[in-house]
Amino acid sequence: MDGFADLDFAREERCGFPEVVFGAGKTPAQVASIMQALAAEHTRVLCTRASAEQADTVQALLSDAQWVSSCNLLYIDRRADGARLRGTTASEVLVGPQGEGCVVVCCAGTSDLAVAQEAALTARLMGSHVNLLTDVGVSGVHRVLAHADELRDARAIVAVAGMEGALPSLVAGMVDVPVVAVPTSVGYGASFGGIAALLGMLNSCAGGVSVVNIDNGFGAGVTAHRINVPPARFAGAPA
Amino acid sequence: MDGFADLDFAREERCGFPEVVFGAGKTPAQVASIMQALAAEHTRVLCTRASAEQADTVQALLSDAQWVSSCNLLYIDRRADGARLRGTTASEVLVGPQGEGCVVVCCAGTSDLAVAQEAALTARLMGSHVNLLTDVGVSGVHRVLAHADELRDARAIVAVAGMEGALPSLVAGMVDVPVVAVPTSVGYGASFGGIAALLGMLNSCAGGVSVVNIDNGFGAGVTAHRINVPPARFAGAPA
Amino acid sequence: MDGFADLDFAREERCGFPEVVFGAGKTPAQVASIMQALAAEHTRVLCTRASAEQADTVQALLSDAQWVSSCNLLYIDRRADGARLRGTTASEVLVGPQGEGCVVVCCAGTSDLAVAQEAALTARLMGSHVNLLTDVGVSGVHRVLAHADELRDARAIVAVAGMEGALPSLVAGMVDVPVVAVPTSVGYGASFGGIAALLGMLNSCAGGVSVVNIDNGFGAGVTAHRINVPPARFAGAPA
Amino acid sequence: MDGFADLDFAREERCGFPEVVFGAGKTPAQVASIMQALAAEHTRVLCTRASAEQADTVQALLSDAQWVSSCNLLYIDRRADGARLRGTTASEVLVGPQGEGCVVVCCAGTSDLAVAQEAALTARLMGSHVNLLTDVGVSGVHRVLAHADELRDARAIVAVAGMEGALPSLVAGMVDVPVVAVPTSVGYGASFGGIAALLGMLNSCAGGVSVVNIDNGFGAGVTAHRINVPPARFAGAPA
């Protein structure tokens, strides 16, 4: 590790999942060396915003690392067979062994898909069952209403949207569970790289909506998973 | 007039309605003197953002001036009886003699009502029939859908909303006529006095939405009226 | 109701709690009339941002309405005795009949207290047990660490902070449950009415943090309650 | 379609024109597959912000797709001969079979031309006759005045401008029909990618101006067309 990083190996015990690597701004060698160190201590290792070049370097060192190129997620899963997740597309990962509870991740357009996948795979790797709904846009409200039953089945919902970011308000008006809103940088002109959607979501007129940073699918996935699957010490708590 | 204003008496001929007075920032005496000069040339005179004090001063000079306190609109209508509008509440004015075509003005909450009324009365005084719908909010989408038929009857729609400003997108996805969006300064925190709603509306994912300034019910009313009632020279145009 | 509001009586069934009244920008008479209509249909009614004048008008009509002046919350609770909450200070309300699960609401300074109380009482009225921790500031980190056990007991945490808004990051690094961050408008100069804290929280380096609007204690309370107490249909879900 | 898009085939009936594809951020293969699906249901298909690479891929699949490179517009028109539009330059498309009514699109400088063309071709493809005026700038006001008659012939006007964005105010002061203003990102320094023009247009002192997003020629074209050509059910309405 050459002194550039001082990993937090107690993170899993304290926060429920090992420290996650943020790939952007690190060299491929740094990412590889950090993931190797984490893999020596944990059965799951996750790196977000991983580039193709970082993935190559990591896979040369750790041959079981999987890269989902559509959302730049790189992961290692060394759990026992019945639990282990595999695959390099979002669909492959999501259909793995049964997860717990239910998180719905929904997004408005094709362009928001990468962020929605980051959220969905994060929650899935952390242990949740995830249902990913696409093309659920506000300008064709019937498409949202058509998913009412699937939304009611979710213990937590992630709503991803760019442009005016109205999807979370619409969804939150239909359910009684928390909605985690993710603004995306999709749009042009006065969308200001996602600020319009961010402000729209912060000002949602519907209750139960909270917001993560622009394009932060990872953060939404963590939050949704923590809502969906309580830590073990809460077994017996109201449910 | 004492030299402080050089009125544009040809405005009605050029733009279809006499010059409208913007009350804010003028003394009551200035407003009265300008309205008197306009009333000498035109049968209708309109002043927006008129305070109680301005209304009092004007009414002392022009006894037939009517003030709608709920949206700070002051007007004089000296047209013949079958056409003349009267009243000091929005409801009284809207139920007057038959207007032309149909403009729908809809708003989300009680707090947006003043802006919606400014839009509705402006379009009504200019000659349009106006249908004002309130409590049409995004977080209870069924309330919007319940008005689908009334929305389809409109030749132009004004959608007024604060907070995340999602109403125009939702409405525009249901109709095939222009939607004029008005952001309001209702909200708190990161609504930034209406900027969140403004950005949301500018970034609407639905076609046919255009936007006016924050709280500018007047501007929306003018635009909707011009869409709804074409100038006379277009008689015989496609309709 | 005189046509100015079209209440959403199905909200409780759909979203788990009756429609909540946002007091700001409404006249006392409007608030009273809306609360009366809601009280005819529900056993609990909540109004946020209620002024003393609004409270007086409501109490003249509905004598069992309670006003917590320190956070401008007005509520009616007509549930049976063992469940009914009473009191006009935050402490009185919080010590009522046993709530479900556990929500911790923590804040940094005396000046953030009103927002923290709004969050705490909202969650409490919706059914959660709430533990309110004050004076938990980042510049004296030992004060945060001293509450580690209470933080671990919570199924959901609300962290309220102004200025640089660092508290949620610090707290989220210590727990494995969701942290709902509330920026407050406390501060001066370049705090920009809470924007500094808002941005800080959106950019938290810790996982599991999501954010609500500036000073939006209500929204945080709703979200925390929904995390803490799942809807009944999830009984038997992972816990 | 491989599950990434759930097209809204009822859009044409509901909103008057088939769903329009937004090319930016989609792969060439995605665009081609979406356009093929739409072309199977509709006689006209439109894709905005289409790159040369996207155009190539689409044309390999759908040989009658036409790409107007100067404004990145890709379209298919399979209507009967007397109605069908053809051409790969703005001029060629605009001189096709007679459109309905009249929309004027005017812009200030050579640099705004692409946005103006996007607006003009959108309105033309939707059915309007369009008159495109260029080099109509505020700093040489005589050039605007010289077009007064053409402006009076229009049922709707689109005014495109960057820098200070003053053109819509000037034009709106000369006419009695709606003016749809389009700010462009042309400029440098404190133009902030079009924000200066956007703010200028939102604050227009002239009535009847509404605004679309920066560089959103498409949105302006839709709105102008909807003003110019009312839906069929309004035949017999005031005109």
Place this chain on the structure above:
Amino acid sequence: MDGFADLDFAREERCGFPEVVFGAGKTPAQVASIMQALAAEHTRVLCTRASAEQADTVQALLSDAQWVSSCNLLYIDRRADGARLRGTTASEVLVGPQGEGCVVVCCAGTSDLAVAQEAALTARLMGSHVNLLTDVGVSGVHRVLAHADELRDARAIVAVAGMEGALPSLVAGMVDVPVVAVPTSVGYGASFGGIAALLGMLNSCAGGVSVVNIDNGFGAGVTAHRINVPPARFAGAPA
């Protein structure tokens, strides 16, 4: 002077006019004491942003101080009779003894008048002949064109405007002398207290426009005067 101010008595020699007092944020006593000290050294003393209370206190001490309440300007002129200016309205001051050259100050609306007067009186007191034109707005472009000859007579022009701030561009397109643009805080919504006008002016497409701060009529007056009347050492320079 009690130590709170260290006046710059050499300013007149270095910069052509004595140090000018900025009234805002000073106590009446501080303003009076500073003006008294300046009056002991100079024949002209000027204080901008002077309140009624400040004016009263100064006049109690210096009986020949004149306050123009419409633009909050307070001045003392002790030059010889043929040169001395008098009066407490803008008109009275402007019609005094012959000034040098010609500065035109023009503004769009009644609401911009105070700022325009501050500019006009500043230039007048510094020695320029000033021609103040009001109601010169962009939405009635004929009103600007009607003043073409007066504009051509000016050696320097000050153009004052709020809202979209288009007047300077229009004027600059008609003349060959410098135009000093002053944005005003008149407007509402997205005018942002003058920022829209400021940005519009900075992005003017016309040459020869430079800009001063929002509402800074004083700064524009100084600049216009310096353009109009060169320092004495330039006698014989190109003119």
Place this chain on the structure above:
Amino acid sequence: MDGFADLDFAREERCGFPEVVFGAGKTPAQVASIMQALAAEHTRVLCTRASAEQADTVQALLSDAQWVSSCNLLYIDRRADGARLRGTTASEVLVGPQGEGCVVVCCAGTSDLAVAQEAALTARLMGSHVNLLTDVGVSGVHRVLAHADELRDARAIVAVAGMEGALPSLVAGMVDVPVVAVPTSVGYGASFGGIAALLGMLNSCAGGVSVVNIDNGFGAGVTAHRINVPPARFAGAPA
């Protein structure tokens, strides 16, 4: 010209110099065609923000076009020998035949040099004598003071600065002529591409400072020239 531009050949008579071409965003062919048309009517033609590629295309058509690569200025000067300017570096152009009056252009650092040269050459080509001072920075105030005499010789001063933009205030405190301030986009972090310098200059505490857009050396050069050399009709005016 193929219809894309409608040149304003009367600009020279009305505004004192032929229409200037803004190169950015135009194709080389468009620039060449416009410059050729202007060169047919005028003896001087100027194009700002001209790239190497644009310069090549223009020079292929108009062999006497000169390109100053250090500030991207392209010009043609076909005046008689004693007046004609030549050269492809700023120094070569500035030392040409005697200009009128005196404009000083000063800048703080090497990095501001391109903008300062654009201002200097613009004023020079329009007819002013120009003195260009470099390395005049605020953090070494003695370097500014050392130029006091040269500054006093100028009829107009252009002060160019990035970062905190303090140079214009410092210079304006030393002179009695107008100072035209040009903020540059030099800097990093919170300089925000020149906004810090722009705001600093707009808020200058010194009189006689007006500001042009970020990096707008051209605009400053025009303004300074118009101050320095009055139109011929002012011969005999105060000087």
Place this chain on the structure above:
Amino acid sequence: MDGFADLDFAREERCGFPEVVFGAGKTPAQVASIMQALAAEHTRVLCTRASAEQADTVQALLSDAQWVSSCNLLYIDRRADGARLRGTTASEVLVGPQGEGCVVVCCAGTSDLAVAQEAALTARLMGSHVNLLTDVGVSGVHRVLAHADELRDARAIVAVAGMEGALPSLVAGMVDVPVVAVPTSVGYGASFGGIAALLGMLNSCAGGVSVVNIDNGFGAGVTAHRINVPPARFAGAPA
């Protein structure tokens, strides 16, 4: 203390001075109760942003509390006679018993005086000798140069300025010690409540400048004192 505050009595040992009370947003009773608790443990107690009403309430309880109304500072000093500071004006406090080392606090205008006094008194109460220089403005650079010797005597300098905030750059160019810059909210228009000055200072071209929040004289005073007087454990360190 009634549970609303959990004071940090170990702050003095850890950070060198007892916890300082921030008066804004607290009730007079809260301030009094907190100061009483602190005074029981420490010989010095400081409250910033204290209003007259807060001062009255505190003095009723703690009769030796001193209020400096010109900068809203409230303090108690119970040290032994030779060290104790007294007085209710800045001058009275600053001339007390000898402080250590030397801090210079300089400001540009009368309007910045309150912030400069807050900085000066804070540093003085913490133990530094302080020299307060006023009317040191950039537009009269000779006034800054005249203080060169006093600036060289300081171990730390606080430079307070509003408007363009250029003073710290100018001062930092003259010295070799740290300069703590304090932007003030003095100014109007595009000063944006101190943002212009803040940005100017952050972008200072001179080395050794660091910045505190707008109007944060207290923060600058603490920093300057910590620079000027090292903690005791550094005795013998390089000096």
Place this chain on the structure above:
Amino acid sequence: MDGFADLDFAREERCGFPEVVFGAGKTPAQVASIMQALAAEHTRVLCTRASAEQADTVQALLSDAQWVSSCNLLYIDRRADGARLRGTTASEVLVGPQGEGCVVVCCAGTSDLAVAQEAALTARLMGSHVNLLTDVGVSGVHRVLAHADELRDARAIVAVAGMEGALPSLVAGMVDVPVVAVPTSVGYGASFGGIAALLGMLNSCAGGVSVVNIDNGFGAGVTAHRINVPPARFAGAPA
């Protein structure tokens, strides 16, 4: 030097260190020529933001120039052997001959390392002993607490952080010496290139924190060094 730069050779005497070159925006030849001129007068020369290409050009001319590529710092040190620093990595430079006093530079993540190194090497080259601590992040607060003793040994601390920028508050709550905060542009979405961290640091609730520009490690290094090592004339001052 060819006239493009007028170096300030007296800077070392006045400010304690020779003028430092800012590489960004200069050509390699300009940097080389400036460094050569400075090296002729001084024993140490420093250039920040130096690219590989600039370094190559300089080293061809001045063979003892050292380039630290990880933070783009280029320097020459020609002091006598016992004092001279050497090396092209941060570690090599920091372990050179004994520096004076102690500066701690700490940063949160690998991504902030370059900025932290710029600060550390700047302070080291100016003469301070520097202790560089990495991976000191807020979300794992124990890692900060583990360095408490090293922090107490520092006479000045530089705290570097991106994202929410909470590190300086946390550190300042643990010490009694000045903390210089450096926001970095690390982050995404609403971090806005470092603005979130900048605002967080300006609003720190802890005393003794001052801030430099985003990514300005150099500025922080200068300030920390000036705090740590007083100019020689202060020998005998309080320490």
